[in-house]
Amino acid sequence: EPEVTQTPSHQVTQMGQEVILRCVPISNHLYFYWYRQILGQKVEFLVSFYNNEISEKSEIFDDQFSVERPDGSNFTLKIRSTKLEDSAMYFCASNKQANYGYTFGSGTRLTVV
Amino acid sequence: SQKIEQNSEALNIQEGKTATLTCNYTNYSPAYLQWYRQDPGRGPVFLLLIRENEKEKRKERLKVTFDTTLKQSLFHITASQPADSATYLCALATNSGYALNFGKGTSLLVTP
Numbered sequence: 260e261p262e263v264t265q266t267p268s269h270q271v272t273q274m275g276q277e278v279i280l281r282c283v284p285i286s287n288h289l290y291f292y293w294y295r296q297i298l299g300q301k302v303e304f305l306v307s308f309y310n311n312e313i314s315e316k317s318e319i320f321d322d323q324f325s326v327e328r329p330d331g332s333n334f335t336l337k338i339r340s341t342k343l344e345d346s347a348m349y350f351c352a353s354n355k356q357a358n359y360g361y362t363f364g365s366g367t368r369l370t371v372v
Numbered sequence: 373s374q375k376i377e378q379n380s381e382a383l384n385i386q387e388g389k390t391a392t393l394t395c396n397y398t399n400y401s402p403a404y405l406q407w408y409r410q411d412p413g414r415g416p417v418f419l420l421l422i423r424e425n426e427k428e429k430r431k432e433r434l435k436v437t438f439d440t441t442l443k444q445s446l447f448h449i450t451a452s453q454p455a456d457s458a459t460y461l462c463a464l465a466t467n468s469g470y471a472l473n474f475g476k477g478t479s480l481l482v483t484p
Contacts, residue, residue, distance in 0.1 A: 263415075292471060294474075300476070301474055301476040304466065304471050304473055307471040314471075315468045315471050348413075357469055358421075358469070359421070361416070361472065363417070364415055365415055366413075366414070
């Protein structure tokens with residue numbers, strides 16, 4: 260069964276550093292998403308991406324965040340200057356159409372120290 | 373403001389019984405509602421989608437109902453098994469329809 264692949268599985272970074280989280284969505288999917296989950300809290304929407312542009316973003320997704328689809332397969336989330344409160348599990352997801360079920364990746368656990 | 377409410381208390385049931393989880397929402401007019409399963413440290417896994425014109429949907433031992441008047445969905449697992457133990461998440465589309473908002477989830481523990 261096709262999978263959404265995320266790398267790395269765990270990243271530790273110092274406060275103020277830039278990080279890039281990488282995702283390879285399912286190949287025939289058209290909609291891509293980033294979510295985050297702080298330990299013990301709910302899964303929170305960050306951003307959706309369709310047709311090479313952001314289709315929606317949440318209040319969390321401020322100027323520190325950016326997304327990119329640099330080629331036909333990768334989808335990245337960049338955090339420019341990490342803060343302690345950015346520590347969370349970050350999930351990438353994709354689907355064929357906006358009203359279909361999502362396929363989530365296994366996540367990247369980001370720890371900011 | 374928009375809210376998705378799921379019972380925060382864990383649900384403990386005995387193997388073989390039916391588990392029923394509740395999702396209530398406010399200030400949404402959803403065209404559909406989705407249910408996911410999440411295991412510790414893993415990403416959510418899609419289970420079922422039910423549309424506003426569907427009262428009930430089934431998949432194997434799973435059944436979902438959707439009452440847009442009550443603004444509620446019920447998620448049932450019949451003949452529950454210990455392997456069903458997980459957190460179950462309810463999700464609704466954002467206003468733009470491009471993304472999902474998730475509830476906090478209800479933890480289910482099925483004991484032998």
